[in-house]
Amino acid sequence: MSKKIIKSGLQIDSKLNDLVENEIAPGTGVDTEHFWRSLADLVNKMGSENRALLDNRNVLQGKIDQWHADNPEASLPGDDYEDFLRSIGYLLPEADDFSVETQNVDAEIATIAGPQLVVPVDNARYALNATNARWGSLYDALYGTNIIDEKDGREKGSSYNPVRGDAVIARSNQFLNTHFTLADGNWSSATNISVNDSDIRNLLVTLDDGTETTLAAKDQFVGYSANVIRVDQVCLVHNGLHIIIQIDPEHPIGKFSKAGVKDVIIESAITTIQDFEDSVSAVDAEDKVKIYRNWTGIMKGTLEAEFSKGDDTIQRTLNSDRVLTGPKGDPTILPGRSMLLARNVGIHIYTDAVTTEDGECIPEGFLDAMVSSLAALHDLKNLGKFTNSRAGSFYIVKPKLHGPEEVAFTVKLFGKVEKALGLKENTLKIGIMDEERRTSINLKACIREARERVVFINTGFLDRTGDEIHTSMHAGMMIPKMEIKGSTWILAYEDWNVDLGIATALPGKGQVGKGMWTAPDDMKTMMDTKQAHPKAGANTAWVPSPTAATLHALHYHAVDVFKTQEQLASREKAKLIDLLTPPILNRELSADEVQSDLENNAQGILGYVVRWIDQGIGCSKVPDIHNVGLMEDRATLRISSQHIANWLHHNLVTRKQVEQVFQKMAGVVNEQNAKDPLYQPMGPNFDGLAYQTALDLVFKGVEEPNGYTEAVLFGRRRKAKSLIKA
Numbered sequence: 001m002s003k004k005i006i007k008s009g010l011q012i013d014s015k016l017n018d019l020v021e022n023e024i025a026p027g028t029g030v031d032t033e034h035f036w037r038s039l040a041d042l043v044n045k046m047g048s049e050n051r052a053l054l055d056n057r058n059v060l061q062g063k064i065d066q067w068h069a070d071n072p073e074a075s076l077p078g079d080d081y082e083d084f085l086r087s088i089g090y091l092l093p094e095a096d097d098f099s100v101e102t103q104n105v106d107a108e109i110a111t112i113a114g115p116q117l118v119v120p121v122d123n124a125r126y127a128l129n130a131t132n133a134r135w136g137s138l139y140d141a142l143y144g145t146n147i148i149d150e151k152d153g154r155e156k157g158s159s160y161n162p163v164r165g166d167a168v169i170a171r172s173n174q175f176l177n178t179h180f181t182l183a184d185g186n187w188s189s190a191t192n193i194s195v196n197d198s199d200i201r202n203l204l205v206t207l208d209d210g211t212e213t214t215l216a217a218k219d220q221f222v223g224y225s226a227n228v229i230r231v232d233q234v235c236l237v238h239n240g241l242h243i244i245i246q247i248d249p250e251h252p253i254g255k256f257s258k259a260g261v262k263d264v265i266i267e268s269a270i271t272t273i274q275d276f277e278d279s280v281s282a283v284d285a286e287d288k289v290k291i292y293r294n295w296t297g298i299m300k301g302t303l304e305a306e307f308s309k310g311d312d313t314i315q316r317t318l319n320s321d322r323v324l325t326g327p328k329g330d331p332t333i334l335p336g337r338s339m340l341l342a343r344n345v346g347i348h349i350y351t352d353a354v355t356t357e358d359g360e361c362i363p364e365g366f367l368d369a370m371v372s373s374l375a376a377l378h379d380l381k382n383l384g385k386f387t388n389s390r391a392g393s394f395y396i397v398k399p400k401l402h403g404p405e406e407v408a409f410t411v412k413l414f415g416k417v418e419k420a421l422g423l424k425e426n427t428l429k430i431g432i433m434d435e436e437r438r439t440s441i442n443l444k445a446c447i448r449e450a451r452e453r454v455v456f457i458n459t460g461f462l463d464r465t466g467d468e469i470h471t472s473m474h475a476g477m478m479i480p481k482m483e484i485k486g487s488t489w490i491l492a493y494e495d496w497n498v499d500l501g502i503a504t505a506l507p508g509k510g511q512v513g514k515g516m517w518t519a520p521d522d523m524k525t526m527m528d529t530k531q532a533h534p535k536a537g538a539n540t541a542w543v544p545s546p547t548a549a550t551l552h553a554l555h556y557h558a559v560d561v562f563k564t565q566e567q568l569a570s571r572e573k574a575k576l577i578d579l580l581t582p583p584i585l586n587r588e589l590s591a592d593e594v595q596s597d598l599e600n601n602a603q604g605i606l607g608y609v610v611r612w613i614d615q616g617i618g619c620s621k622v623p624d625i626h627n628v629g630l631m632e633d634r635a636t637l638r639i640s641s642q643h644i645a646n647w648l649h650h651n652l653v654t655r656k657q658v659e660q661v662f663q664k665m666a667g668v669v670n671e672q673n674a675k676d677p678l679y680q681p682m683g684p685n686f687d688g689l690a691y692q693t694a695l696d697l698v699f700k701g702v703e704e705p706n707g708y709t710e711a712v713l714f715g716r717r718r719k720a721k722s723l724i725k726a
Contacts, residue, residue, distance in 0.1 A: 301385025431456030645701025
């Protein structure tokens, strides 16, 4: 057990206290005694309310379970089901019409549509990479992925392949021709790119026939830079997104371009969520200190990471802003880093990093709000090396809220944190994850409760699917997992979220977001399908990597999201009855179908859990049953474990059958991880911590509140850490 320090009636982990006192608080003007006293005040005044909200979740779920038990034929909802949900306070009256009133929101969130990264902040290297992913190489993104096939001499190989490179240049020119049209000719005919020398400067492009042309829309020209020989960068803008054309005819890549273009740099990850929650494995004070230290380093601009790449040692730091010369000769500064939001934990998580004097764990969300906001003061007071929010706001994404009461509770919490830290009212903004059923069906009321703070609503379809299964656990057997994506409720849910975001005037003040692309190695399919997100009216959507952000940014050049939102405002709204329709099985499954789905779920559970428990990896690319790497976190784990639990509950499968499948899939996962020197194989006795955790997630899935995985995961990870230290 780590040493505890008692302050203001709290027992505080000594290393956490040292971090706050020596690294976070200095310079902020916040006295650490006052800081801990303020946290103690939160615990004393709001702790019981936090517990009451969680108790109410259980009461409501119990009533829903009983209703399904009493109405076994009512698997599809009707007026009686809707009336029942209203009678128990699960479904609330729709809020009166209103408009979101949030002020002081940065353009990246309010008026620029583009990709959003989510990254575990406990990994400094990944956190830095994501923050720096504001800009990405289009050439690298095309060359290194399956966007361009490897046929007819276009193979990647171990060295640069000029045939593949030509395909990259052609695809890039196609992008330029579409969105940065020249007054005459096209980009593939360009032999020289420069800037005219006059009071109002503009782009000049010389074509291969000697013609000199410029942009058809001259206002797309933003600026340039030049060396002693030539213009080496030109910056253009379209749909609020910038690109930079880099020019160097002597460069190994630039020499293959007639105009000497060595790269096209795309403004990519406009925003990034630094995650304290689902993508990290943080179970104790030691883990929280690491998270808080990294977040503080980012806010100060001092975070660094060193790693080996081949024979080289790479030092990663935060990127500086980009400085160019504008059309009138004045400096033009473009942010060098993604706009950052912090995702704190949900209200159901408790921590012993700080306890009451009696040793009771406190709501971890209270600690997150206080510490992450204290660190953000370095940004808000311009104490750091760089600026994150130029509008003077700190953005906290709040996950797993159930309904407007919990949103109101979070708004109240943020207000108290502001007072404790001397911040102006509504400095702390809230991102509402629409990922729980009670939030979805009451979304308008949720937004209303946060109308002065809300900057974000997002269809977190993964957790939302897990909650859909758990909430309707007793309604009947669920359809196979992969079919759920096409079910009635999820289609209504995606439209419902956008409809209410538009109806409450969130566009122009915040983000209407869509969920993650989970296959980071399959960029071709992402490009073929993910344009559906901006077309659906989402001004941001999640991507799993900086490369994916660069490619997904092309979709926001192809679609003017804000015009799309205007058009969608008049469409017929999604229906509540559809949103309440659970994905209940209405056909008989073959034995092969059942076995296939069981194996798919079990393999995914084991592949993720074994890294979480044994190595403390909260999010990673886990090979699925077909050896396709998929990004997995606790949200995907919740779906798979709840799905098997549902089939067990309704006797579609037996406990013995499930155990046999898990043993079989353990062999598959062992083989997939055979080259990992840190991997601990499961079997032959199947008594390891990770394996038993996987089984518990399924066999305790019905009784676990809301089907959340943390209670099982956290205890086993803590035990694994204790065994490692021993």
